[in-house]
Amino acid sequence: MTSRSAKRLVAALVAVSVLATLFVGLATIGLVSLRSATGADPASAFTAVPQVPEDIGELVEWTEDPVLDRQIEPTTRRSIAAAWARAWHRIDLVNRTGAVDGVDVWFVGPLADQVASSFDPENPSSVSQQSHELSATFYSLDGSVIGLRSTSSIGRSNGLRDIVSTEEFEAVMLLSDGNWRMLHLKRIPGAVTVTTVEKGPS
Amino acid sequence: MDRSPHYVARILTEHTLTTMAQHQTNRGGSHRFRLFAASGALVFALSLAALYLFAATNDDSRYVAAASQSPEITIEAPAEVDAGTALDVVLRSAEPTGTIHLVALHATGSYRFEAELKDGTATITISPDRTTHAGAVTWLAHLGASTASAETVISSVGPIDPVVPLVGPRTVIADGADETMVVVLPVDRFGNPLVDGSSVHISAELAGDRPFDGAVAVQAGIAAQRIRSTTDAGTVTVTSRVGDSAGPIGEYEQVPGTPQQFQVRFGLAGPRQSDDESRSRQPKLPLADGFSLHPISTTELVDLYNNVLPDGLRVVFVVDEGPAETGRTLIDATVQNGAATAWLRAPETAGVVRVSAEVSGQSSPTLEVGFADAAPQFEAVAERVDGIIEISIGPVVLATGSYPTDGTIARLRSVDSGDIAATAALLDGTATVSIPATALPVDVVILGSSTLVRLPS
Numbered sequence: 001m002t003s004r005s006a007k008r009l010v011a012a013l014v015a016v017s018v019l020a021t022l023f024v025g026l027a028t029i030g031l032v033s034l035r036s037a038t039g040a041d042p043a044s045a046f047t048a049v050p051q052v053p054e055d056i057g058e059l060v061e062w063t064e065d066p067v068l069d070r071q072i073e074p075t076t077r078r079s080i081a082a083a084w085a086r087a088w089h090r091i092d093l094v095n096r097t098g099a100v101d102g103v104d105v106w107f108v109g110p111l112a113d114q115v116a117s118s119f120d121p122e123n124p125s126s127v128s129q130q131s132h133e134l135s136a137t138f139y140s141l142d143g144s145v146i147g148l149r150s151t152s153s154i155g156r157s158n159g160l161r162d163i164v165s166t167e168e169f170e171a172v173m174l175l176s177d178g179n180w181r182m183l184h185l186k187r188i189p190g191a192v193t194v195t196t197v198e199k200g201p202s
Numbered sequence: 203m204d205r206s207p208h209y210v211a212r213i214l215t216e217h218t219l220t221t222m223a224q225h226q227t228n229r230g231g232s233h234r235f236r237l238f239a240a241s242g243a244l245v246f247a248l249s250l251a252a253l254y255l256f257a258a259t260n261d262d263s264r265y266v267a268a269a270s271q272s273p274e275i276t277i278e279a280p281a282e283v284d285a286g287t288a289l290d291v292v293l294r295s296a297e298p299t300g301t302i303h304l305v306a307l308h309a310t311g312s313y314r315f316e317a318e319l320k321d322g323t324a325t326i327t328i329s330p331d332r333t334t335h336a337g338a339v340t341w342l343a344h345l346g347a348s349t350a351s352a353e354t355v356i357s358s359v360g361p362i363d364p365v366v367p368l369v370g371p372r373t374v375i376a377d378g379a380d381e382t383m384v385v386v387l388p389v390d391r392f393g394n395p396l397v398d399g400s401s402v403h404i405s406a407e408l409a410g411d412r413p414f415d416g417a418v419a420v421q422a423g424i425a426a427q428r429i430r431s432t433t434d435a436g437t438v439t440v441t442s443r444v445g446d447s448a449g450p451i452g453e454y455e456q457v458p459g460t461p462q463q464f465q466v467r468f469g470l471a472g473p474r475q476s477d478d479e480s481r482s483r484q485p486k487l488p489l490a491d492g493f494s495l496h497p498i499s500t501t502e503l504v505d506l507y508n509n510v511l512p513d514g515l516r517v518v519f520v521v522d523e524g525p526a527e528t529g530r531t532l533i534d535a536t537v538q539n540g541a542a543t544a545w546l547r548a549p550e551t552a553g554v555v556r557v558s559a560e561v562s563g564q565s566s567p568t569l570e571v572g573f574a575d576a577a578p579q580f581e582a583v584a585e586r587v588d589g590i591i592e593i594s595i596g597p598v599v600l601a602t603g604s605y606p607t608d609g610t611i612a613r614l615r616s617v618d619s620g621d622i623a624a625t626a627a628l629l630d631g632t633a634t635v636s637i638p639a640t641a642l643p644v645d646v647v648i649l650g651s652s653t654l655v656r657l658p659s
Contacts, residue, residue: 069383069428095311110393114335115310123314138424141383142370147422158314160303161344169309170422172387172395183387184395184423187309187337189355194342 059085063135070139072146080146080173083180084132088152092127094119108174108181128155130164137170144175149188166193275302275343277352284359285392286330291352293317293324293343300345306332307340319345336394358394364449367404367442374431376456376509384452386418386425386442395423400444408438408456431456435509458509464501466519466559466569471499471541489600490573491649492550493607499543500559500566510540515561517542522556523549537561549573551650576649577601580631584642584655591639593655596632598648605631606649614644617654 060081065072072080087106093099098119104112130153138147148171156163168188173180278292293302302324304315313332317324333339336358343350367384374380384404388396402425405415413432418425425442440452468488488496498519503511515537523529535542542559549555552575558568580598584591595612598605605628612633614624623641626633628648637644645652 069426091310110389114393117331118310120311120313125312125314127311137422138426140368140370140385140426141381141428142372144370145368145385145387145424145426147424149422156307156312158305158312160314161305161342163305163307163312163342165307165340167307172423185309185337186395186423187339189338189353192307192338192340192353194340194351 059129060132060134063133065136068136068139069141070143072136072139073143076143076146080148080180081134083173083182084134084148084150084171085129087182088127088129088132091115091118092129096124096126098124104181105179106181107183108176109183111182111185123158125156125158128157129153130155146173146180147171148173163194168192274348275345275350277304277341277343277350279341279352279354281353282355282357283333285336285356285390285394286334286359288330289328289333289354291326291328291341293319293326293345295319295322295324295345295348297345298322303344305342305344307342309335309337334392334394336390336392358390358392358396360390361388361396361400361444361447362391363447365402365442365444365447366449367440367452369440369452369454371454373455373457375459376431376433376435376505376507377459378431378433378507380431381428382431382454384414384427384429384440384442386444387423388420388425388444388447396420396444398422400425402442402444404440404442406438406440408432408434408436413438433507433509435505435507458505458507458511460505461503461511461561461564462506464503464559464561464564464566466498466500466557466566468496468498468569468571470497471502471539471543488548488571488573489576489602489649490549490552491576491600491606491610492548493610494548495545496548496571497543498546498557498569498571500541500561502540503537503542503561504540511537511561513538515542517544518560519544519546520558520560521546523553546571552576575601576606576651578606578648578651580646580648580651580653582646582653582655584658586639586658587636589639590636591642591657592634592636593644593646594632594634595626595646595648596628598628598631600649610649613647614641614655615647615652616641617643617645 062077062081083106090103090106094103094115095118098121100116103116107115132153133151135149136146137149138145140146148169150169150171151166152169153164153166156165170184170186170188171182172184174183274296276294278294280289283289291304293304295302297319298321300319302317302319304317304326306313306315306328315326315328317326333356336356339354339356341352341354365386365388367386369382369384371382374382384406386402386404388400388402390396398419398421400420401417402420403417404425404427406413406429407415411432411434414427414429416427418427435456435458438454438456440454442449442452488494500517503515503517505511513536517535517537519533519535519542521531521533523531533544533546535544542561546555546557552573555571555573556568557571559566578598578600580596582593582595584593586592593614598610598612600606608627608629610628612626612628612635613622614626614635614637615621616623623644624635624637626635639657642655642657644655646655
C-alpha cells in the first residue's frame with residue numbers, strides 16, 4: 001500500500017467517524033431541545049381527578065408479617081391497603097383544594113382535624129403517591145386495631161419545587177363503623193431521603 | 203459503575219486526544235489531513251458537550267449532592283421541639299441578599315415559606331399551629347441553585363384524658379386459658395401518640411381478683427396487653443391510666459364453659475340433690491292418663507369450675523315413649539336460674555318413658571319414668587232419646603280413687619269397623635255423647651280400659 005493510499009484510507013475513516021459523531025451529537029442536541037421545550041398537555045389541566053386512585057393495587061405492597069397477636073385476614077389486608085391509599089389520596093385533595101369533605105371517612109380523631117387543616121390557601125401543594133411498602137407491626141386480638149409501618153415514596157409539589165422523597169411512617173388504623181380509618185400518622189425521624197428536586201412552575 | 207457526566211466526559215476526552223496525538227506522531231500529515239482531524243475534533247467536542255448536557259438533565263442524585271455539598275446555605279433549626287410550640291428556622295447564606303425559600307415536609311403535606319436575606323441571614327418563625335403534628339419535619343431551603351436540608355423532630359407532649367381501654371374480645375370462657383386483649387392508644391392534647399416507652403397502667407379486676415395489674419409500655423403509639431381469663435365467671439372491669447390521666451372503664455365477660463355432667467330429674471328445678479333424692483321426689487304413681495303434665499328438669503348446670511351456666515342457654519329434652527323412629531319427642535327449654543324445666547305429658551298407656559337432655563353438646567344420662575296403668579273403672583249406658591242414641595259415661599274412677607283429670611278423652615270405637623265413632627272429654631269423671639244407632643255396638647275406651655255398649659233393648 002502506498003503512502004497516498006494510506007492517507008486516503010485514514011481520511012475516509014476520519015470522515016466517516018466525523019459524520020457519525022456529528023449525527024450522534026445533533027441527535028442528542030435535538031433530544032435535549034425537545035425535552036426542554038415540551039410542557040404538560042394543556043388538556044390535562046381540565047381532566048377530572050379520579051376520586052379513587054386507579055392503581056391502588058399497584059401502589060401498596062406488603063412485606064412479610066412478623067409474629068402478630070392475630071394473623072391478618074386476606075380481606076382485611078386488602079381493605080387496609082385500599083384505605084391507606086385512599087387516605088393519602090384524601091390528603092392530596094385537601095392539600096390541593098382545601099376540600100375537607102370525606103376526610104372523616106378515612107381519618108378519625110384529631111388526625112382528621114390535622115388533615116383538614118393542612119391546606120395552605122396561600123401556597124397550595126399536592127401529594128402524589130408513588131409506592132407504599134406496608135408492614136404490620138401490631139394487630140389486636142379482636143381485629144379492630146392495627147399498627148403499621150410504611151416506607152413510602154411520595155411526590156410533593158408546592159409550586160416552587162417538585163420533590164420526590166422516600167419517607168417512613170408509623171400509623172395506627174382503627175376498624176371504626178365498618179371502615180378502616182387512620183388514627184395516627186407519624187413521620188419517622190432520620191428516615192427521609194429526598195431523591196429528586198426539579199424546578200417546577202413558579 | 204460510575205455513570206456521572208464528569209466521568210463520561212473525561213474518558214471520551216482522553217480517548218480523542220490520544221487518537222489525535224497518534225495521527226500527528228505517525229505522519230506529520232498533510233494540510234488536508236490536519237483539516238479533517240481538526241474538524242473531527244471540533245465536532246466531537248461539541249457532541250461531548252451535548253452529551254454532558256443531556257446526562258446532566260437526567261441526573262437523579264443532583265439534589266442530594268447539592269444538599270450535602272452546598273456551603274452557600276445552612277439551616278439552623280432545633281433538633282427537637284414539643285408539639286404546639288413556635289420555633290425559629292435560621293437560614294444563612296454566603297449571599298448577603300436575596301429571596302430564600304423554605305419548604306417544610308410533614309406527614310400530611312408540605313408548607314412553603316420565603317424570606318429575604320439580610321446580611322446573609324433570614325429567620326423564619328414557624329407558628330405553633332404548624333407544629334401540632336408530632337413526627338419528623340424536613341426543612342428544605344433553596345436559594346438559586348443552592349439547597350440545604352435539616353430536620354426537626356416534633357415530640358408529643360403529656361397525656362390527656364381520656365385514656366380509653368379498648369377491650370376485645372368482649373367475652374371469654376372462664377377456663378383459665380382463654381385470652382382477651384386491652385389496647386390503649388394514649389394521646390397528648392393534639393392527638394399525637396405518646397412517645398415510645400411511655401408507661402400505661404392497665405388493671406383488670408373481677409370481684410377482688412386481678413387477672414392483670416401492671417404497666418405496659420407504649421410502642422408505636424400502642425400499649426397492648428393480653429389478659430388470660432380466670433376460672434370465675436363474671437364481669438371484669440378494666441381501667442387504664444397514664445400518670446394522672448385516666449379514662450372510662452372497659453369491661454369484658456368471663457362466661458362459663460361447657461357444662462359438666464348433669465342429670466335430668468322428675469320434678470321442678472330446685473336446689474341440687476343427689477340421685478336418691480331425685481328419685482324420692484318422683485310421684486309414687488304417675489298415671490298414664492294421657493293428659494297430665496309432669497315437670498322434668500335438669501340439675502343445676504355448671505361448668506368445670508362450678509360456674510353456673512347463664513340464663514337463656516338452650517336445652518333440649520329428648521323424650522322416648524316407644525321406638526326412636528316413632529315415639530321420640532323433642533322439647534325445647536332454656537336455662538333459668540341455672541337449670542331448665544320442661545313439662546312432660548303422661549302417656550295414655552302404662553309403661554316407661556325415657557328422658558334425657560342436651561346442653562351445649564353435653565348430654566345427660568337417661569332418666570326412666572314409669573307410668574302406672576290408670577285402671578279406670580266405669581260404666582257406660584246407652585239410651586234412645588228422640589231417635590238418637592245417647593251414651594252416658596261414668597263416673598270414671600281411677601285406681602287411686604280419684605276422677606281422671608278433666609279433659610281426659612273417652613273414645614267410642616266401633617266394634618264392627620274399629621273406627622272411632624265419637625270422642626268426649628270427661629268432666630268430673632263423666633261425659634255424655636250422642637251417636638247414631640247404626641254406630642252401635644261400640645267400645646268406650648278410657649286410658650286403655652274399655653266397656654262394651656250395645657243398643658238398648
